[in-house]
Amino acid sequence: MKYIQSPREIERKSFEIITRELEVELPDPQTAPIIKRVIHTTADFEYAKLIKIHPEAVEAAQKALQEGCRIYTDTNMVLSGINKRILKKYGGEVYCLVGDPEVAREAKERGVTRSMVAMEKAMADPETKLFVIGNAPTALFILCQGIQEGKAKPSAIIGVPVGFVGAQESKELLMEQTVPHITIQGRKGGSTVAVAIVNALLYMLE
Amino acid sequence: MKYIQSPREIERKSFEIITRELEVELPDPQTAPIIKRVIHTTADFEYAKLIKIHPEAVEAAQKALQEGCRIYTDTNMVLSGINKRILKKYGGEVYCLVGDPEVAREAKERGVTRSMVAMEKAMADPETKLFVIGNAPTALFILCQGIQEGKAKPSAIIGVPVGFVGAQESKELLMEQTVPHITIQGRKGGSTVAVAIVNALLYMLE
Numbered sequence: 439m440k441y442i443q444s445p446r447e448i449e450r451k452s453f454e455i456i457t458r459e460l461e462v463e464l465p466d467p468q469t470a471p472i473i474k475r476v477i478h479t480t481a482d483f484e485y486a487k488l489i490k491i492h493p494e495a496v497e498a499a500q501k502a503l504q505e506g507c508r509i510y511t512d513t514n515m516v517l518s519g520i521n522k523r524i525l526k527k528y529g530g531e532v533y534c535l536v537g538d539p540e541v542a543r544e545a546k547e548r549g550v551t552r553s554m555v556a557m558e559k560a561m562a563d564p565e566t567k568l569f570v571i572g573n574a575p576t577a578l579f580i581l582c583q584g585i586q587e588g589k590a591k592p593s594a595i596i597g598v599p600v601g602f603v604g605a606q607e608s609k610e611l612l613m614e615q616t617v618p619h620i621t622i623q624g625r626k627g628g629s630t631v632a633v634a635i636v637n638a639l640l641y642m643l644e
Numbered sequence: 645m646k647y648i649q650s651p652r653e654i655e656r657k658s659f660e661i662i663t664r665e666l667e668v669e670l671p672d673p674q675t676a677p678i679i680k681r682v683i684h685t686t687a688d689f690e691y692a693k694l695i696k697i698h699p700e701a702v703e704a705a706q707k708a709l710q711e712g713c714r715i716y717t718d719t720n721m722v723l724s725g726i727n728k729r730i731l732k733k734y735g736g737e738v739y740c741l742v743g744d745p746e747v748a749r750e751a752k753e754r755g756v757t758r759s760m761v762a763m764e765k766a767m768a769d770p771e772t773k774l775f776v777i778g779n780a781p782t783a784l785f786i787l788c789q790g791i792q793e794g795k796a797k798p799s800a801i802i803g804v805p806v807g808f809v810g811a812q813e814s815k816e817l818l819m820e821q822t823v824p825h826i827t828i829q830g831r832k833g834g835s836t837v838a839v840a841i842v843n844a845l846l847y848m849l850e
Contacts, residue, residue: 441782441785441810441814442809443755443756443782444755444756444757445751445756445757448781448782448807448810451808452807452808455808455809478807478808479806480806480832480834481806481808481811481830481831481832481833481834482688513725514724514725515721515724515725515835515836515839517724518720518721518723519719519720519835545651549649549650550649550650550651551649551650552651575654576647576649576654579647600685600686600687601684601687602657602661602684602687603654603657603658603661604647604648604654605687607647608647624687625687626688627687628685628686628836629721629835629836630721630834630835630836633721
Protein backbone atom coordinates (compact mmCIF):
# COMPACT_ATOMS: atom_id res chain seq x y z
CA MET A 439 0.00 0.00 0.00
CA LYS A 440 1.33 3.44 -0.94
CA TYR A 441 1.23 6.21 1.62
CA ILE A 442 3.07 9.43 2.38
CA GLN A 443 5.99 8.71 4.68
CA SER A 444 7.65 12.09 5.08
CA PRO A 445 6.53 13.86 8.26
CA ARG A 446 6.93 17.30 6.66
CA GLU A 447 4.87 16.30 3.65
CA ILE A 448 2.15 14.80 5.89
CA GLU A 449 1.93 18.01 7.90
CA ARG A 450 1.98 20.28 4.85
CA LYS A 451 -0.76 18.30 3.12
CA SER A 452 -2.85 18.12 6.31
CA PHE A 453 -2.88 21.90 6.73
CA GLU A 454 -3.66 22.31 3.03
CA ILE A 455 -6.75 20.08 3.42
CA ILE A 456 -7.83 21.88 6.59
CA THR A 457 -7.51 25.29 4.92
CA ARG A 458 -9.54 24.08 1.93
CA GLU A 459 -12.33 22.47 3.96
CA LEU A 460 -12.73 25.19 6.56
CA GLU A 461 -16.14 26.80 6.23
CA VAL A 462 -15.34 29.92 8.23
CA GLU A 463 -12.83 32.58 7.25
CA LEU A 464 -9.72 32.86 9.40
CA PRO A 465 -8.48 36.33 8.50
CA ASP A 466 -6.25 36.78 11.57
CA PRO A 467 -2.72 35.48 10.89
CA GLN A 468 -2.04 35.46 14.65
CA THR A 469 -4.84 33.05 15.52
CA ALA A 470 -5.34 31.02 12.32
CA PRO A 471 -2.36 28.69 13.00
CA ILE A 472 -3.79 27.90 16.46
CA ILE A 473 -7.25 27.11 15.15
CA LYS A 474 -5.87 24.98 12.33
CA ARG A 475 -3.61 23.03 14.66
CA VAL A 476 -6.54 22.25 16.95
CA ILE A 477 -8.46 20.89 13.94
CA HIS A 478 -5.34 18.99 12.84
CA THR A 479 -5.25 17.31 16.25
CA THR A 480 -8.94 16.43 16.50
CA ALA A 481 -10.12 16.17 12.86
CA ASP A 482 -13.10 18.11 14.16
CA PHE A 483 -13.94 21.31 12.28
CA GLU A 484 -16.42 22.34 14.95
CA TYR A 485 -13.46 23.73 16.89
CA ALA A 486 -13.20 26.62 14.43
CA LYS A 487 -16.46 27.93 15.86
CA LEU A 488 -15.97 26.84 19.46
CA ILE A 489 -12.52 28.29 20.09
CA LYS A 490 -12.43 31.64 21.88
CA ILE A 491 -9.16 33.56 21.80
CA HIS A 492 -8.95 36.65 24.00
CA PRO A 493 -7.57 39.60 21.95
CA GLU A 494 -4.37 39.76 24.04
CA ALA A 495 -3.90 36.01 24.52
CA VAL A 496 -1.51 35.21 21.68
CA GLU A 497 0.81 38.10 22.44
CA ALA A 498 0.75 37.52 26.22
CA ALA A 499 1.34 33.78 25.94
CA GLN A 500 4.11 34.17 23.38
CA LYS A 501 5.84 36.82 25.44
CA ALA A 502 5.80 34.50 28.46
CA LEU A 503 7.11 31.61 26.34
CA GLN A 504 9.86 33.77 24.86
CA GLU A 505 10.94 34.85 28.32
CA GLY A 506 11.33 31.21 29.34
CA CYS A 507 8.44 31.02 31.78
CA ARG A 508 7.26 28.16 33.93
CA ILE A 509 4.13 26.44 32.67
CA TYR A 510 1.81 24.53 34.95
CA THR A 511 -0.47 21.88 33.49
CA ASP A 512 -3.11 19.70 35.09
CA THR A 513 -2.24 16.44 33.33
CA ASN A 514 0.80 14.37 32.52
CA MET A 515 -0.54 13.87 29.00
CA VAL A 516 -0.27 17.61 28.32
CA LEU A 517 3.14 17.64 29.98
CA SER A 518 4.36 14.92 27.64
CA GLY A 519 2.79 16.45 24.51
CA ILE A 520 4.25 19.96 24.68
CA ASN A 521 7.24 20.46 22.37
CA LYS A 522 10.12 20.51 24.84
CA ARG A 523 12.77 21.21 22.23
CA ILE A 524 11.37 24.66 21.43
CA LEU A 525 10.28 25.30 25.02
CA LYS A 526 13.79 24.68 26.35
CA LYS A 527 15.33 26.79 23.61
CA TYR A 528 13.71 29.81 25.25
CA GLY A 529 14.53 28.57 28.75
CA GLY A 530 11.00 27.52 29.57
CA GLU A 531 9.83 24.51 31.54
CA VAL A 532 6.57 22.71 32.18
CA TYR A 533 5.49 20.84 35.29
CA CYS A 534 2.51 18.92 36.60
CA LEU A 535 1.77 17.96 40.20
CA VAL A 536 -1.15 15.51 39.94
CA GLY A 537 1.18 12.54 40.29
CA ASP A 538 2.81 13.98 43.42
CA PRO A 539 2.29 11.57 46.39
CA GLU A 540 1.74 14.49 48.79
CA VAL A 541 -0.97 15.89 46.49
CA ALA A 542 -2.65 12.47 46.25
CA ARG A 543 -2.68 12.08 50.05
CA GLU A 544 -4.16 15.52 50.64
CA ALA A 545 -6.81 15.08 47.91
CA LYS A 546 -7.95 11.78 49.38
CA GLU A 547 -8.13 13.27 52.85
CA ARG A 548 -10.21 16.23 51.69
CA GLY A 549 -12.35 14.20 49.22
CA VAL A 550 -11.50 16.55 46.34
CA THR A 551 -9.73 15.95 43.03
CA ARG A 552 -5.94 15.73 42.92
CA SER A 553 -6.18 18.35 40.17
CA MET A 554 -7.56 20.87 42.69
CA VAL A 555 -4.89 20.33 45.30
CA ALA A 556 -2.18 20.36 42.65
CA MET A 557 -3.52 23.64 41.25
CA GLU A 558 -3.51 25.25 44.69
CA LYS A 559 0.17 24.38 45.01
CA ALA A 560 0.96 25.61 41.48
CA MET A 561 -0.77 28.94 42.14
CA ALA A 562 1.42 29.48 45.16
CA ASP A 563 4.44 29.63 42.84
CA PRO A 564 4.72 33.19 41.48
CA GLU A 565 7.11 32.02 38.76
CA THR A 566 4.32 30.10 37.03
CA LYS A 567 3.16 32.46 34.28
CA LEU A 568 1.22 30.14 32.00
CA PHE A 569 -1.48 27.69 33.07
CA VAL A 570 -2.58 24.96 30.68
CA ILE A 571 -5.69 23.07 31.77
CA GLY A 572 -6.57 20.22 29.45
CA ASN A 573 -8.66 17.98 31.58
CA ALA A 574 -9.94 19.04 35.00
CA PRO A 575 -12.74 21.60 35.36
CA THR A 576 -11.99 21.69 39.09
CA ALA A 577 -8.46 22.92 38.36
CA LEU A 578 -9.83 25.72 36.20
CA PHE A 579 -12.43 26.71 38.82
CA ILE A 580 -9.72 26.94 41.49
CA LEU A 581 -7.50 28.98 39.19
CA CYS A 582 -10.24 31.50 38.28
CA GLN A 583 -11.12 31.82 41.95
CA GLY A 584 -7.45 32.35 42.80
CA ILE A 585 -7.19 35.10 40.21
CA GLN A 586 -10.29 36.84 41.54
CA GLU A 587 -8.80 36.69 45.04
CA GLY A 588 -5.44 38.05 43.80
CA LYS A 589 -3.65 34.80 44.66
CA ALA A 590 -2.52 34.12 41.10
CA LYS A 591 -1.35 36.55 38.43
CA PRO A 592 -0.61 34.49 35.31
CA SER A 593 0.34 36.04 31.98
CA ALA A 594 -2.17 33.85 30.18
CA ILE A 595 -4.37 30.79 30.59
CA ILE A 596 -5.09 28.03 28.13
CA GLY A 597 -8.17 26.49 29.69
CA VAL A 598 -9.80 23.74 27.68
CA PRO A 599 -11.11 21.06 30.07
CA VAL A 600 -13.41 18.53 28.44
CA GLY A 601 -16.48 16.79 29.76
CA PHE A 602 -19.99 16.73 31.08
CA VAL A 603 -19.70 17.91 34.67
CA GLY A 604 -18.32 21.39 35.20
CA ALA A 605 -16.26 21.67 32.02
CA GLN A 606 -18.55 24.12 30.26
CA GLU A 607 -19.19 26.12 33.45
CA SER A 608 -15.48 26.39 34.28
CA LYS A 609 -14.74 27.68 30.78
CA GLU A 610 -17.58 30.20 30.98
CA LEU A 611 -16.02 31.46 34.21
CA LEU A 612 -12.67 31.73 32.43
CA MET A 613 -14.23 33.82 29.66
CA GLU A 614 -15.37 36.33 32.29
CA GLN A 615 -11.78 36.90 33.46
CA THR A 616 -9.67 39.79 32.20
CA VAL A 617 -6.53 37.67 32.15
CA PRO A 618 -5.71 36.77 28.51
CA HIS A 619 -7.03 33.31 27.75
CA ILE A 620 -7.75 30.74 25.08
CA THR A 621 -10.68 28.42 25.60
CA ILE A 622 -13.30 26.21 23.92
CA GLN A 623 -17.00 26.90 24.31
CA GLY A 624 -19.17 24.02 25.48
CA ARG A 625 -18.14 20.53 26.50
CA LYS A 626 -15.36 19.81 24.05
CA GLY A 627 -11.63 20.24 24.63
CA GLY A 628 -9.08 17.95 26.25
CA SER A 629 -5.38 17.26 26.56
CA THR A 630 -4.67 16.98 22.84
CA VAL A 631 -6.44 20.31 22.23
CA ALA A 632 -4.40 21.97 24.99
CA VAL A 633 -1.18 20.61 23.52
CA ALA A 634 -2.14 21.75 20.01
CA ILE A 635 -2.67 25.31 21.27
CA VAL A 636 0.63 25.47 23.17
CA ASN A 637 2.61 23.92 20.33
CA ALA A 638 1.00 26.27 17.77
CA LEU A 639 2.16 29.19 19.93
CA LEU A 640 5.65 27.71 20.12
CA TYR A 641 5.86 26.96 16.38
CA MET A 642 4.84 30.57 15.60
CA LEU A 643 7.89 31.76 17.56
CA GLU A 644 10.21 29.80 15.28
CA MET B 645 -19.15 29.32 42.61
CA LYS B 646 -20.44 25.87 43.56
CA TYR B 647 -19.17 22.84 41.70
CA ILE B 648 -18.79 19.12 42.31
CA GLN B 649 -15.37 18.42 43.79
CA SER B 650 -15.41 14.67 44.38
CA PRO B 651 -13.74 12.79 41.53
CA ARG B 652 -16.01 9.76 42.00
CA GLU B 653 -19.11 11.92 41.89
CA ILE B 654 -17.88 13.76 38.77
CA GLU B 655 -17.27 10.46 37.00
CA ARG B 656 -20.57 8.91 38.10
CA LYS B 657 -22.55 11.94 36.97
CA SER B 658 -20.64 12.17 33.67
CA PHE B 659 -21.48 8.60 32.73
CA GLU B 660 -25.11 9.15 33.77
CA ILE B 661 -25.35 12.13 31.39
CA ILE B 662 -23.65 10.19 28.58
CA THR B 663 -26.03 7.24 29.01
CA ARG B 664 -29.04 9.58 28.97
CA GLU B 665 -27.98 11.58 25.93
CA LEU B 666 -26.76 8.67 23.79
CA GLU B 667 -28.97 8.33 20.76
CA VAL B 668 -27.93 4.81 19.88
CA GLU B 669 -28.55 1.72 22.00
CA LEU B 670 -25.50 0.06 23.51
CA PRO B 671 -26.85 -3.39 24.37
CA ASP B 672 -23.46 -5.10 24.67
CA PRO B 673 -22.13 -4.87 28.26
CA GLN B 674 -18.67 -5.79 27.00
CA THR B 675 -18.32 -2.83 24.65
CA ALA B 676 -20.62 -0.17 26.17
CA PRO B 677 -18.05 0.94 28.80
CA ILE B 678 -15.46 1.45 26.07
CA ILE B 679 -17.78 3.53 23.90
CA LYS B 680 -18.93 5.62 26.86
CA ARG B 681 -15.39 6.28 28.02
CA VAL B 682 -14.40 7.50 24.55
CA ILE B 683 -17.34 9.93 24.64
CA HIS B 684 -16.38 10.92 28.19
CA THR B 685 -12.90 11.81 26.93
CA THR B 686 -13.96 13.74 23.83
CA ALA B 687 -17.46 15.05 24.65
CA ASP B 688 -18.21 13.92 21.11
CA PHE B 689 -21.18 11.58 20.71
CA GLU B 690 -20.26 10.88 17.09
CA TYR B 691 -17.79 8.31 18.40
CA ALA B 692 -20.70 5.99 19.30
CA LYS B 693 -21.27 5.53 15.57
CA LEU B 694 -17.65 5.71 14.43
CA ILE B 695 -16.11 3.17 16.79
CA LYS B 696 -15.62 -0.32 15.37
CA ILE B 697 -14.91 -3.12 17.82
CA HIS B 698 -13.94 -6.48 16.33
CA PRO B 699 -16.05 -9.29 17.95
CA GLU B 700 -13.00 -10.84 19.65
CA ALA B 701 -11.19 -7.59 20.51
CA VAL B 702 -12.36 -7.06 24.09
CA GLU B 703 -11.66 -10.63 25.14
CA ALA B 704 -8.30 -10.78 23.37
CA ALA B 705 -7.09 -7.45 24.70
CA GLN B 706 -8.24 -8.18 28.24
CA LYS B 707 -6.60 -11.61 28.20
CA ALA B 708 -3.32 -9.98 27.14
CA LEU B 709 -3.66 -7.32 29.85
CA GLN B 710 -4.46 -9.92 32.50
CA GLU B 711 -1.41 -11.92 31.53
CA GLY B 712 0.77 -8.84 32.07
CA CYS B 713 1.70 -8.22 28.45
CA ARG B 714 3.96 -5.60 26.91
CA ILE B 715 2.12 -2.77 25.19
CA TYR B 716 3.70 -0.71 22.47
CA THR B 717 2.35 2.76 21.74
CA ASP B 718 3.29 5.31 19.12
CA THR B 719 3.19 8.42 21.33
CA ASN B 720 4.43 9.52 24.71
CA MET B 721 1.03 11.09 25.38
CA VAL B 722 -0.63 7.66 25.23
CA LEU B 723 2.21 6.23 27.32
CA SER B 724 1.59 8.82 30.01
CA GLY B 725 -2.22 8.49 29.92
CA ILE B 726 -2.57 4.74 30.43
CA ASN B 727 -3.46 3.76 34.00
CA LYS B 728 -0.18 2.35 35.25
CA ARG B 729 -1.53 1.35 38.66
CA ILE B 730 -3.87 -1.26 37.18
CA LEU B 731 -1.47 -2.20 34.38
CA LYS B 732 1.32 -2.99 36.85
CA LYS B 733 -1.04 -4.92 39.11
CA TYR B 734 -1.27 -7.52 36.35
CA GLY B 735 2.44 -7.29 35.58
CA GLY B 736 2.00 -5.36 32.35
CA GLU B 737 4.15 -2.57 30.96
CA VAL B 738 3.92 0.02 28.23
CA TYR B 739 6.69 1.52 26.14
CA CYS B 740 7.18 3.99 23.32
CA LEU B 741 10.22 4.42 21.12
CA VAL B 742 9.57 7.67 19.22
CA GLY B 743 11.78 9.64 21.63
CA ASP B 744 14.66 7.20 21.20
CA PRO B 745 17.75 9.01 19.77
CA GLU B 746 18.64 6.03 17.57
CA VAL B 747 15.12 6.02 16.11
CA ALA B 748 15.28 9.78 15.45
CA ARG B 749 18.62 9.43 13.69
CA GLU B 750 17.43 6.59 11.46
CA ALA B 751 14.14 8.35 10.61
CA LYS B 752 15.95 11.50 9.55
CA GLU B 753 18.37 9.48 7.44
CA ARG B 754 15.57 7.63 5.65
CA GLY B 755 13.22 10.65 5.42
CA VAL B 756 10.38 8.76 7.10
CA THR B 757 8.48 9.37 10.34
CA ARG B 758 10.04 8.42 13.65
CA SER B 759 6.78 6.55 14.29
CA MET B 760 7.55 4.18 11.41
CA VAL B 761 11.07 3.36 12.51
CA ALA B 762 9.91 2.97 16.11
CA MET B 763 7.14 0.62 15.04
CA GLU B 764 9.56 -1.55 13.06
CA LYS B 765 11.65 -1.96 16.21
CA ALA B 766 8.59 -2.68 18.37
CA MET B 767 7.35 -5.35 15.95
CA ALA B 768 10.67 -7.12 16.24
CA ASP B 769 9.91 -7.78 19.93
CA PRO B 770 7.74 -10.92 20.14
CA GLU B 771 6.77 -10.06 23.73
CA THR B 772 4.75 -7.05 22.56
CA LYS B 773 1.20 -8.37 22.45
CA LEU B 774 -0.83 -5.17 22.35
CA PHE B 775 -0.27 -2.24 19.98
CA VAL B 776 -1.89 1.10 20.72
CA ILE B 777 -1.66 3.63 17.90
CA GLY B 778 -3.10 7.01 18.84
CA ASN B 779 -1.46 9.32 16.42
CA ALA B 780 0.58 8.09 13.47
CA PRO B 781 -1.08 6.53 10.41
CA THR B 782 2.39 5.53 9.21
CA ALA B 783 2.84 3.39 12.36
CA LEU B 784 -0.46 1.62 11.72
CA PHE B 785 0.38 1.03 8.03
CA ILE B 786 3.72 -0.54 9.00
CA LEU B 787 2.03 -2.71 11.63
CA CYS B 788 -0.68 -4.01 9.25
CA GLN B 789 1.98 -4.73 6.66
CA GLY B 790 4.07 -6.55 9.28
CA ILE B 791 1.09 -8.70 10.24
CA GLN B 792 0.40 -9.60 6.61
CA GLU B 793 4.03 -10.61 6.21
CA GLY B 794 3.95 -12.67 9.40
CA LYS B 795 6.47 -10.39 11.14
CA ALA B 796 4.11 -9.43 13.98
CA LYS B 797 1.55 -11.53 15.81
CA PRO B 798 -0.14 -9.27 18.36
CA SER B 799 -3.08 -10.38 20.49
CA ALA B 800 -4.97 -7.20 19.64
CA ILE B 801 -4.55 -3.74 18.13
CA ILE B 802 -6.08 -0.48 19.25
CA GLY B 803 -5.55 1.63 16.16
CA VAL B 804 -7.08 5.09 16.25
CA PRO B 805 -4.74 7.54 14.49
CA VAL B 806 -6.29 10.93 13.80
CA GLY B 807 -5.89 13.25 10.89
CA PHE B 808 -6.22 14.17 7.27
CA VAL B 809 -3.41 12.32 5.54
CA GLY B 810 -3.48 8.53 5.77
CA ALA B 811 -5.42 8.22 9.04
CA GLN B 812 -8.65 7.00 7.47
CA GLU B 813 -6.84 4.74 5.00
CA SER B 814 -4.67 3.17 7.71
CA LYS B 815 -7.75 2.39 9.80
CA GLU B 816 -9.55 0.89 6.81
CA LEU B 817 -6.55 -1.39 6.31
CA LEU B 818 -6.74 -2.36 9.99
CA MET B 819 -10.42 -3.28 9.62
CA GLU B 820 -9.47 -5.75 6.89
CA GLN B 821 -7.14 -7.64 9.26
CA THR B 822 -8.27 -10.75 11.13
CA VAL B 823 -6.31 -9.74 14.26
CA PRO B 824 -8.80 -8.48 16.89
CA HIS B 825 -8.90 -4.69 16.80
CA ILE B 826 -10.66 -1.57 17.95
CA THR B 827 -10.71 1.41 15.64
CA ILE B 828 -12.52 4.61 14.65
CA GLN B 829 -13.96 5.08 11.17
CA GLY B 830 -12.95 8.21 9.29
CA ARG B 831 -10.55 10.94 10.34
CA LYS B 832 -11.26 11.19 14.05
CA GLY B 833 -9.34 9.50 16.86
CA GLY B 834 -6.18 10.50 18.66
CA SER B 835 -4.14 9.92 21.80
CA THR B 836 -6.93 10.66 24.28
CA VAL B 837 -9.23 8.24 22.43
CA ALA B 838 -6.56 5.53 22.50
CA VAL B 839 -6.03 6.08 26.22
CA ALA B 840 -9.78 5.98 26.90
CA ILE B 841 -10.08 2.60 25.16
CA VAL B 842 -7.12 1.03 27.01
CA ASN B 843 -8.23 2.40 30.37
CA ALA B 844 -11.83 1.21 29.81
CA LEU B 845 -10.43 -2.30 29.19
CA LEU B 846 -8.33 -2.04 32.37
CA TYR B 847 -11.21 -0.71 34.50
CA MET B 848 -13.43 -3.60 33.34
CA LEU B 849 -10.87 -6.04 34.76
CA GLU B 850 -11.22 -4.52 38.21
